[in-house]
Amino acid sequence: MIEPTALERGYRRLLAWYPRSFRAAQEEEILAVLMAGAEQGQRRPRFAEAVDLIRSAVRMRLWPGRSGPERRDLADGLAVFSLVAPLFLLVAGILQVVLPYHTSMAADLVRFTGPPRDVGGMSLLRVHLFDITVGCEAVIAALVLLGQRLLAMLAIAAAAVYWAVSSWWMPSIPYPLQLITAGVYLVVMAALLASPGPRRGRELVNWRHGAMLLLAAVAFQGFAFWYAAKGNMVLGFGYDPVTPLYPLAGVVLVIAAVVLAVAARINRYFLLVCAAACYPCAAQLVFARFHTDLLGNPTPARLAALFVPPVLFALGVVFTAAVRHSLDDHGEMPIRRVTSP
Amino acid sequence: MQEATFLILTALAAGSQHGYGIITDVQEISRGRVRLRAGTLYTALERLRTDELIAVDREEIVENRLRRYYRLTPKGSGLLAAEAGRLQANAAAALSRLDLAGGMA
Numbered sequence: 001m002i003e004p005t006a007l008e009r010g011y012r013r014l015l016a017w018y019p020r021s022f023r024a025a026q027e028e029e030i031l032a033v034l035m036a037g038a039e040q041g042q043r044r045p046r047f048a049e050a051v052d053l054i055r056s057a058v059r060m061r062l063w064p065g066r067s068g069p070e071r072r073d074l075a076d077g078l079a080v081f082s083l084v085a086p087l088f089l090l091v092a093g094i095l096q097v098v099l100p101y102h103t104s105m106a107a108d109l110v111r112f113t114g115p116p117r118d119v120g121g122m123s124l125l126r127v128h129l130f131d132i133t134v135g136c137e138a139v140i141a142a143l144v145l146l147g148q149r150l151l152a153m154l155a156i157a158a159a160a161v162y163w164a165v166s167s168w169w170m171p172s173i174p175y176p177l178q179l180i181t182a183g184v185y186l187v188v189m190a191a192l193l194a195s196p197g198p199r200r201g202r203e204l205v206n207w208r209h210g211a212m213l214l215l216a217a218v219a220f221q222g223f224a225f226w227y228a229a230k231g232n233m234v235l236g237f238g239y240d241p242v243t244p245l246y247p248l249a250g251v252v253l254v255i256a257a258v259v260l261a262v263a264a265r266i267n268r269y270f271l272l273v274c275a276a277a278c279y280p281c282a283a284q285l286v287f288a289r290f291h292t293d294l295l296g297n298p299t300p301a302r303l304a305a306l307f308v309p310p311v312l313f314a315l316g317v318v319f320t321a322a323v324r325h326s327l328d329d330h331g332e333m334p335i336r337r338v339t340s341p
Numbered sequence: 342m343q344e345a346t347f348l349i350l351t352a353l354a355a356g357s358q359h360g361y362g363i364i365t366d367v368q369e370i371s372r373g374r375v376r377l378r379a380g381t382l383y384t385a386l387e388r389l390r391t392d393e394l395i396a397v398d399r400e401e402i403v404e405n406r407l408r409r410y411y412r413l414t415p416k417g418s419g420l421l422a423a424e425a426g427r428l429q430a431n432a433a434a435a436l437s438r439l440d441l442a443g444g445m446a
Contacts, residue, residue, distance in 0.1 A: 022387070026383060026387075028406070028407040029360060029383075029407045029408070029409045030360070030379050030380075030383050031406070032360070032361070032403075032406035032407055032408060033359075033360040033361045033364070033379045033382070033383075034379050035406065036361040036406075037361060037364065037379065048378070049378060049379070049380075052378040052379070052380040052381055053378075053379065053380040054380075055380065056380030056381060056383065056384045057380070059384065060384060060387070
């Protein structure tokens with residue numbers, strides 16, 4: 001077997017910048033071209049070659065071709081997210097509101113945890129607010145299932161206004177629900193704008209997404225219970241011995257969801273978008289671990305820490321799609337021209 | 342159509358070529374003015390393949406290296422012919438007006 005030269009290793013390192021699917025198909029071929037163009041005795045890639053390869057690779061990752069595998073990955077990941085995320089919120093909302101308060105589970109929970117108090121982040125007194133919230137989530141989920149992109153976006157905007165107004169007169173809306181809702185809807189709006197839409201998502205969604213969604217929703221509920229129990233301790237309701245189990249169960253379920261996603265080879269762009277949507281909730285949990293309540297005392301810096309990353313991500317998704325459409329309209333990728341000396 | 346795309350299609354008009362052959366041919370056609378680099382070339386080839394203007398003709402292994410040959414598709418030939426005609430018409434119009442202006446001077 002021929003040992004690769006230093007030059008070949010250098011080129012391979014540069015080619016690693018390209019998307020995996022492109023490398024699988026083209027790496028050996030491009031390497032042959034690069035090696036054929038190398039000068040006698042050349043030991044490492046020239047600077048201009050490195051710049052050209054990295055620039056082309058980054059461009060391919062950001063603005064993949066119209067129908068190449070990476071393009072399909074990105075667009076399809078967004079399309080699935082635009083369908084699955086509203087369903088996730090609906091499942092999480094049902095777990096938090098409908099089950100504890102409108103079924104026999106409510107009585108069981110109250111019996112188990114003592115006198116009436118917050119359960120899962122919800123106060124019994126606020127049940128109508130959250131019923132309306134779950135109603136909004138059900139409408140949004142139904143609209144994306146029906147493939148009504150524009151109506152879904154309008155419904156999300158209306159739900160956002162409702163949340164904002166509710167927060168004005170009810171500042172103690174439970175943090176996990178508030179954060180996950182804000183983060184997910186921000187990114188769902190971007191995904192609805194930038195993807196082929198929920199109709200395409202409907203074609204692609206499968207049981208793996210459903211299983212991951214359910215695990216994540218139950219994990220989220222575990223964290224919500226933890227918040228409620230901590231709040232109750234502060235309010236003097238006493239220590240609930242089950243409290244440490246809530247975050248533990250949440251972490252185990254999150255790990256299970258991630259393992260399932262990796263094992264089932266779920267679209268990585270879909271996972272990236274999910275991570276961005278969950279960021280505010282995760283940040284709140286991480287900072288809470290260090291006794292910093294970002295949303296409890298919302299200074300501008302803390303709100304920025306919570307919401308600027310998903311806002312930037314959502315803008316990035318929309319910008320990327322806009323530039324891609326612009327390139328598609330012209331039917332061209334800009335091509336570097338070098339005037340020879 | 343950008344010049345480099347036009348030159349890549351032109352390089353393939355006479356027959357199939359591999360990547361390095363296209364680079365050298367484009368440099369020759371443009372009289373050394375346009376020198377494509379590998380990253381730029383393969384970005385363009387990927388796009389042209391997506392648009393079905395070119396297709397893979399065959400693959401060869403030469404000195405343990407993969408060579409993939411590309412050829413123009415009928416759609417690519419048609420587009421190149423249309424673009425060449427458009428450029429020719431524009432050039433003819435420009436030259437004729439320059440002649441006219443030269444005659445008037």
